[in-house]
Amino acid sequence: MSFTVQAMAASGSAEGGGFEAPSPADFYQPLIGSGQWAFTRPMLLMIISIIFIAGFLIATTRKAAVVPGKGQWLTEQVYNFVRNSVAQDTIGSKEFIKYVPLLFSLFMLILVNNLFGIIPPFQYPTFSRVGFPIGLALLVYVIYHAIGIKRKGVAGYFKGLIPSGLPKGIYVLIIPLELITYFITRPVTLALRLFGNMFAGHMLLLLFILGGQYMVLEGGPGLKVAGIGSWLLAFVMTVFEALIEFLQAYIFTLLAATYIADSLSNEH
Amino acid sequence: MHTNAAIAAGLKAAEEGPGVKVPIIPAWGELIFGIVAFLVLLFLIQRFVVPRLEQAYAERTAAIEGGMEQAGEAQRQAEAAKQQYEDQLRGAQDEAAKIREDARSQGAQIVADSREQANAEAQRIIDNAHKQIAAERQQAAVSLRSDVGRLSTDLASKIVGESLHDDVRQRGIVERFLGELEAGKVTPTKVGSTSGEAGA
Numbered sequence: 001m002s003f004t005v006q007a008m009a010a011s012g013s014a015e016g017g018g019f020e021a022p023s024p025a026d027f028y029q030p031l032i033g034s035g036q037w038a039f040t041r042p043m044l045l046m047i048i049s050i051i052f053i054a055g056f057l058i059a060t061t062r063k064a065a066v067v068p069g070k071g072q073w074l075t076e077q078v079y080n081f082v083r084n085s086v087a088q089d090t091i092g093s094k095e096f097i098k099y100v101p102l103l104f105s106l107f108m109l110i111l112v113n114n115l116f117g118i119i120p121p122f123q124y125p126t127f128s129r130v131g132f133p134i135g136l137a138l139l140v141y142v143i144y145h146a147i148g149i150k151r152k153g154v155a156g157y158f159k160g161l162i163p164s165g166l167p168k169g170i171y172v173l174i175i176p177l178e179l180i181t182y183f184i185t186r187p188v189t190l191a192l193r194l195f196g197n198m199f200a201g202h203m204l205l206l207l208f209i210l211g212g213q214y215m216v217l218e219g220g221p222g223l224k225v226a227g228i229g230s231w232l233l234a235f236v237m238t239v240f241e242a243l244i245e246f247l248q249a250y251i252f253t254l255l256a257a258t259y260i261a262d263s264l265s266n267e268h
Numbered sequence: 269m270h271t272n273a274a275i276a277a278g279l280k281a282a283e284e285g286p287g288v289k290v291p292i293i294p295a296w297g298e299l300i301f302g303i304v305a306f307l308v309l310l311f312l313i314q315r316f317v318v319p320r321l322e323q324a325y326a327e328r329t330a331a332i333e334g335g336m337e338q339a340g341e342a343q344r345q346a347e348a349a350k351q352q353y354e355d356q357l358r359g360a361q362d363e364a365a366k367i368r369e370d371a372r373s374q375g376a377q378i379v380a381d382s383r384e385q386a387n388a389e390a391q392r393i394i395d396n397a398h399k400q401i402a403a404e405r406q407q408a409a410v411s412l413r414s415d416v417g418r419l420s421t422d423l424a425s426k427i428v429g430e431s432l433h434d435d436v437r438q439r440g441i442v443e444r445f446l447g448e449l450e451a452g453k454v455t456p457t458k459v460g461s462t463s464g465e466a467g468a
Contacts, residue, residue: 028285028295036286037297046305054312061317064324066331072324079321097322101314109309130287131298136306138299192292199291 019214022206027128027199042126049112049126057108082107082253090257091264099260102143106136107253110194114245117202118238125198125245130191133198137191140256145182148263160266190255197248201241208234417442 030038060071068076082104087096110127117125127133148157161178162171208230215227286295421438 024291025285025288027291028288030285034285036295038285038295040295040298042298043301043305046302050305050309050312054309054316057313057317061320061324064320066324066327068324075317076321079317101318102310104318105306105310105313108313109306129295129298130292131294131296132302134294135299135302139303139306195292 019211019218022203022210024199026206027202029124040129041124042129042132045116045122045124045126046109046113046132048122049109049116053108053112078108079104086250086254086257090254091261095264099257103253103257106140106256107249110136110252111246111249114198114249115242117198117245118205118241125202127194127248128198128202130195130199133191133194136194136252137187140190140259141187144256144259144263147260151264152266157263186255186259190252194248194252197244201237201244205234205237205241208237413446417446420445 029041031041031044032039056071057075060069060075064072083096083100086107087100087103090096091099113126113132116122117128145157148160151157152160161182162174166174212227212230212234215223215230217227219227287293417438421442424441
């Protein structure tokens with residue numbers, strides 16, 4: 001059913017020999033056009049995810065009632081999780097409500113697109129293409145710096161990066177470290193963590209499924225058994241992937257909230 | 269949706285596409301598309317989803333608080349009513365005690381009054397009886413006196429043969445006789461002999 005599997009099967013038979021392990025090239029799937037500006041499969045998935053998320057959320061909250069129906073209840077469970085467990089606990093009950101839409105959107109978009117990695121017929125995690133996590137991380141990056149500068153002014157913001165109460169001598173060490181943390185490490189890790197998990201997880205699934213397929217189709221009796229074992233392992237890995245996909249959405253949202261809270265707080 | 273030709277074309281393009289050799293190099297199209305798509309979702313959620321949920325939450329909070337306030341109000345009213353009933357009950361008990369006390373004292377008063385009245389009545393009856401007795405005795409004495417006088421004179425005139433029916437004489441004799449009688453000079457049992465001796 002998966003496009004990737006079909007593609008690999010096709011390419012495998014086309015080559016006519018030897019097993020070709022899945023590579024980064026498998027993730028680049030342009031549907032229209034080619035090169036930098038091609039309309040790719042993950043773009044289509046993202047459009048579908050946004051139609052699905054927005055459609056579901058708006059439909060279930062259109063007549064938001066004091067006593068919720070089933071749909072509203074489901075939406076509220078996810079919304080409450082982001083609103084209370086992530087936003088309120090991290091940013092604090094005074095200012096969190098302003099950032100709930102941002103965090104809720106981040107969480108929903110990442111979660112649904114991640115889950116696309118294991119849900120047929122999509123079976124492709126959008127964020128395994130590095131452009132998407134970099135885009136989101138860039139947005140978060142701009143937002144948390146903007147909040148900090150708006151709150152404390154440019155000078156105050158940079159002064160606030162240095163922890164108070166340190167001896168002057170240690171500033172030589174601390175200032176470059178803090179600048180690297182705030183301006184390089186945070187956005188890069190935010191983007192690459194999500195990308196790496198989705199990319200590697202999907203690669204692993206591909207390897208188990210396609211490897212198993214190759215062994216069952218082309219191998220001798222012993223390899224056929226091993227191939228079936230590989231498929232079983234792929235099933236286990238799929239369940240494991242589901243957990244990781246949820247966790248990554250949570251971690252991305254939580255870190256975004258943490259960075260925003262950091263910019264809002266007066267102390268470092 | 270995907271023909272084999274399309275797949276083949278896609279695969280051919282994939283060989284030299286962005287992020288193929290080094291997967292952490294983003295494709296500009298995907299990066300910008302991702303940002304725009306997210307902003308669209310953010311707009312929709314901020315505009316249509318969060319306000320409605322927050323409004324529902326606020327209404328829910330208000331409903332719960334209103335309910336609790338109402339419950340508190342009901343409890344206060346119940347307590348006030350209980351207090352009132354207890355006061356009334358205490359008042360009623362006091363009143364009942366007072367009424368019992370009054371009744372007891374009134375009863376005692378009535379008994380005392382009755383006794384006094386009865387005593388007075390009894391005294392009055394006794395007095396009346398005494399008076400009546402005295403009056404009757406008086407009357408009896410008067411009547412006896414006249415009767416005895418007449419009988420005596422009749423008897424005496426029969427014995428003496430002398431008419432003693434002369435009023436003046438008769439009265440004088442009788443009075444004298446009675447005077448003697450009262451003085452104890454004659455005893456009634458010896459009337460015959462005395463009068464005989466007196467006559468003789």
